[in-house]
Amino acid sequence: MTLKDKDPLATRTGPSFGFTLIPSLIHHLNPLAVEGAPPLPAPDTIGTLPAADIATLYAITLFPQQKWSISGYNSLDQTLYTNFINFKTQLVPSYYTAYQQTLALYKVLVQELGGADKAMDYLYTPNPTTPPQDWDVARNWAIKEFLLLFVISGNFRAYEWLNFPGWMGSGPFNDPNHLPYRGINYAE
Amino acid sequence: MPSNSANVIIIGSGIAGSLVANLLVNSGVQDIVVLEAGSDVAMKDPRTWFDLVTTGTDPFGPFYDSQQDFNSAGYDPWQIVGGRIFGRGGSTLHWGGWTPRFMPEDFALQSNTGIGIDWPYSYADLEPYYCTAEQYLGVAGVAQQGQRDWRSKPYPMAGPTLPLTAKPIVESLQAYGYNFGNMPVARNAVAYNGQQQCRTTGTCHYCPIGARFTGDQPLDGLATNQQVKLILNAAVSNIVMSSKTTAAAVEYLDTASGVTRQISANAIFLCAGAFETPKLLQLSTSLFWPAGIGNDSDLVGRYLVANPYLYCRGGDSSNPKRLQQELNFPNLASRQWDTPAEQAHGKFLLNMSYDAPIVHPGSLMYQGQTSAQIIQTVTGPFQYELQGALSPLPSYNNRVSPASGTTRFGLPRTSFFTPDPLVPPSTIDLNVQRMTTLYEKIGWTVSGGGAYPQRGDHASSTCRMAPSESEGVVDAQMKVFGTDNLFVASNAALPTVGAANLTLTLVAAIMKALDETLARKPAWA
Numbered sequence A: 001m002t003l004k005d006k007d008p009l010a011t012r013t014g015p016s017f018g019f020t021l022i023p024s025l026i027h028h029l030n031p032l033a034v035e036g037a038p039p040l041p042a043p044d045t046i047g048t049l050p051a052a053d054i055a056t057l058y059a060i061t062l063f064p065q066q067k068w069s070i071s072g073y074n075s076l077d078q079t080l081y082t083n084f085i086n087f088k089t090q091l092v093p094s095y096y097t098a099y100q101q102t103l104a105l106y107k108v109l110v111q112e113l114g115g116a117d118k119a120m121d122y123l124y125t126p127n128p129t130t131p132p133q134d135w136d137v138a139r140n141w142a143i144k145e146f147l148l149l150f151v152i153s154g155n156f157r158a159y160e161w162l163n164f165p166g167w168m169g170s171g172p173f174n175d176p177n178h179l180p181y182r183g184i185n186y187a188e
Numbered sequence B: 001m002p003s004n005s006a007n008v009i010i011i012g013s014g015i016a017g018s019l020v021a022n023l024l025v026n027s028g029v030q031d032i033v034v035l036e037a038g039s040d041v042a043m044k045d046p047r048t049w050f051d052l053v054t055t056g057t058d059p060f061g062p063f064y065d066s067q068q069d070f071n072s073a074g075y076d077p078w079q080i081v082g083g084r085i086f087g088r089g090g091s092t093l094h095w096g097g098w099t100p101r102f103m104p105e106d107f108a109l110q111s112n113t114g115i116g117i118d119w120p121y122s123y124a125d126l127e128p129y130y131c132t133a134e135q136y137l138g139v140a141g142v143a144q145q146g147q148r149d150w151r152s153k154p155y156p157m158a159g160p161t162l163p164l165t166a167k168p169i170v171e172s173l174q175a176y177g178y179n180f181g182n183m184p185v186a187r188n189a190v191a192y193n194g195q196q197q198c199r200t201t202g203t204c205h206y207c208p209i210g211a212r213f214t215g216d217q218p219l220d221g222l223a224t225n226q227q228v229k230l231i232l233n234a235a236v237s238n239i240v241m242s243s244k245t246t247a248a249a250v251e252y253l254d255t256a257s258g259v260t261r262q263i264s265a266n267a268i269f270l271c272a273g274a275f276e277t278p279k280l281l282q283l284s285t286s287l288f289w290p291a292g293i294g295n296d297s298d299l300v301g302r303y304l305v306a307n308p309y310l311y312c313r314g315g316d317s318s319n320p321k322r323l324q325q326e327l328n329f330p331n332l333a334s335r336q337w338d339t340p341a342e343q344a345h346g347k348f349l350l351n352m353s354y355d356a357p358i359v360h361p362g363s364l365m366y367q368g369q370t371s372a373q374i375i376q377t378v379t380g381p382f383q384y385e386l387q388g389a390l391s392p393l394p395s396y397n398n399r400v401s402p403a404s405g406t407t408r409f410g411l412p413r414t415s416f417f418t419p420d421p422l423v424p425p426s427t428i429d430l431n432v433q434r435m436t437t438l439y440e441k442i443g444w445t446v447s448g449g450g451a452y453p454q455r456g457d458h459a460s461s462t463c464r465m466a467p468s469e470s471e472g473v474v475d476a477q478m479k480v481f482g483t484d485n486l487f488v489a490s491n492a493a494l495p496t497v498g499a500a501n502l503t504l505t506l507v508a509a510i511m512k513a514l515d516e517t518l519a520r521k522p523a524w525a
Helices: A008-013 A022-029 A051-062 A078-090 A096-113 A116-123 A135-152 A155-159 B015-026 B046-055 B109-113 B123-137 B164-176 B216-222 B273-283 B361-366 B371-378 B425-441 B503-519
Strands: B008-011 B032-035 B070-074 B228-231 B234-241 B247-254 B259-264 B267-270 B309-316 B332-337 B348-356 B382-390 B399-406 B412-418 B445-451 B486-488
Touching: A051 A078, A051 A096, A051 A116, A051 A135, A078 A096, A078 B046, A096 A116, A096 A135, A116 A135, A135 A155, A135 B046, A135 B361, A155 B361, A155 B371, B008 B015, B015 B032, B015 B216, B015 B503, B123 B503, B164 B332, B164 B348, B164 B382, B164 B425, B216 B228, B234 B259, B234 B273, B247 B267, B267 B273, B273 B399, B273 B412, B309 B348, B309 B425, B348 B425, B361 B371, B382 B425, B425 B445
Parallel strands: B008 B032, B008 B267, B032 B228, B070 B412, B267 B486
Antiparallel strands: B234 B247, B247 B259, B309 B382, B309 B445, B332 B348, B348 B382, B399 B412
């Protein structure tokens, strides 16, 4: 591995005194955002997904626990997840159609591959030999964001960090003996 | 249809404008109109935050300058994209909340070095207002014994403990015997001023719960106050003078409707930052002020400064402690070189940032990496970036002025002409070398350093406070020389700046100026 250079945005504009991490932070949160992606389908079409569909997306979102053997860290319950999906589908730009297409693809994969786990594993494996219909939409507008949401929902702790940008389950910094991050006196 | 008169008009709704509105209301001043060129910005908005953390979409992108909004020429031409926000609450919507005080010598640049100008008052004069400003902003900090920016009251809240990431650099600083400490930050260690306690989400750029001070928060507090009216999408184009001394009205373009309106007033506060404030004064020409208001000495827009920003990168070949920016805002700082001895060539305030690789396991999973591969990245080579700001040296030749054309906010484009460097090039080399030795002390490899392109964040001094009209634009109470009722409550009025972020000092200086102004009981108050 080689060290990556400063991200292009930071190099172009320089850091901004007082929030010096911001260009890096944005890159951090989604380093792949700079890559080409298909446009979000029907961004003006808002809607509310049925509970069963949200439950399916929830199962897909938590599948990385199984695929990457991460357990015991997740804080994303189904209520929080439903809020997330509703914010994404009920406001513009809406992911309503993108999620519908992802669900349709998932159902096809379940049929063709012979089970939910195989279908989910397929969705989380890049570069298929013959991408099925709506593959790019599902990967770019659902799977990629689900992975980022999965990681910030406590699952980053599998990598021994105590805190991570986007982690909403963290505590305040006002008690030096119970810091929500690894402090300088942290037992190494 | 807005009323065509008000008692007081405030131009700009950022940290200065919202502060002035609050101070005036709390003093019983009535009938205040705040004009903001930008629109509303959704803060503490769940969908915006979800988009930030799952797509990296910058919530403030639509509110920044674009590359087409300005011209830059001169030594290290200025680059201002991403530096300021046109919207309700202004640029503190995206700030990091750093709130260090200036050092005592920062108020006496001319006396100490022969360069620039002295402030009309000292650190000791401003110190009580620093305390009040820290309470207003909600500053969390860790006081140091013997610190030269001495304080008469404790910080309002305790500051964050340094993160493990800071430990290697702390060890290096300690080995040299250099001072270090926490950067004071306007983040809530506890619930404060009606805002929630910080939960260290690490998305401070856009706090989902409002636990860092932002300029919209004071405006929220005024939302139901009948004495204050905020008008958005109001791009002010002219200040109308009814005599040499009296500002009578402002003209603004309602960018939503395309209609130009005029509002008369008894007093006007210009709170539009270090660029828009001098531009508006220069454009407000009349028989009374043919070169623009307050510009008979041709000083409006001159002495433009901002902090040059340095970096030095260094790291090691493996990362067994899995260091990452867990706290995700730099809070280790050293003021070892923020001293009088450095003042003549530029003082230096050092801070530290973890730099690379920025590991997001979600992205690596998306690429198809296995758990073993991800851990290899997490524990592999890494890089830090020591950074720091220099105190700039003012030059008469460096100037901001209006350019032809209009921005999408309805404001005139901006021209920067900066033929003189803000610090001698040798100052950059000196401080990069200092950062280099910090890495070398702990055996890390240095991979480069220098100065970032000059940004406009924390620009100041373009309508500087001075003893007389021949040396500056405003007096010690921030009133434009030669006028009775026109004030510049903005970065533009600061005579000089130090290496420290100037926001806290701006707030304190405005509090002092208004305190003294209101004590004189002007008719509009």
